[in-house]
Amino acid sequence: MNHSVVATEEHHFESLHKALDAVAREQKYLALTQAPPLEQSLAFYRNVLSTGFPHFVAVDGTGKVVGWCDVSPVFGHSRAHIGLLGIALLPEARGQGLGAQLLQAAIGRSWARGLTRIQLTVRADNLNAKALYERFGFEHEGLVRRASLIDGVYHDAHAMALLR
Numbered sequence: 602m603n604h605s606v607v608a609t610e611e612h613h614f615e616s617l618h619k620a621l622d623a624v625a626r627e628q629k630y631l632a633l634t635q636a637p638p639l640e641q642s643l644a645f646y647r648n649v650l651s652t653g654f655p656h657f658v659a660v661d662g663t664g665k666v667v668g669w670c671d672v673s674p675v676f677g678h679s680r681a682h683i684g685l686l687g688i689a690l691l692p693e694a695r696g697q698g699l700g701a702q703l704l705q706a707a708i709g710r711s712w713a714r715g716l717t718r719i720q721l722t723v724r725a726d727n728l729n730a731k732a733l734y735e736r737f738g739f740e741h742e743g744l745v746r747r748a749s750l751i752d753g754v755y756h757d758a759h760a761m762a763l764l765r
Contacts (some may be wrong), residue, residue: 670703678752
C-alpha cells in the first residue's frame, strides 16, 4: 500500500489515538499498555504542535494513521535543548522504511527548532528499532535496568541519544 509521511494535523488525531492504542496493547514497544483517554491524548498532541516540537504521522492511502514519530519537550529550563523521541508503527506498516522516513523528518524538524539533543529509551529486545536508531547516529549511553514491567516480567532498555 502507498504510504506517506506528513506533519501531524488536527484531523489526524483520532486515527493517531487508535494507532497508539493498538501499538500500546502489543505491550512490547511503548511505556503505555493502552492509550490514555482520547482527551488526554488530544491535549498531548496539541501541546507538542503548539510548542513547535516535531510530530509526524505515516498515513496509508485512505488517510489512516499507521505510525508516528514525535519529539516532545523534556521538563526543566536547563533541559530546553533536549527532546524526547517517541516512534511507533502498526504491525502492517513495519519493515517498509516508514520508520526511517518518520525519524528523518523528526530529526530535521528538531534541529530546525534549535534542539541539540534527542534522547530515547528502547527496550533491549527491540533489536530492529535499536538498529534503526544506530543507523541515524544515535549512540548508546547506558542500560536502564528494569526499565519496564509487563505482566510480572522486567525488561531492560537502552538509553540512546543523538547530539547535534
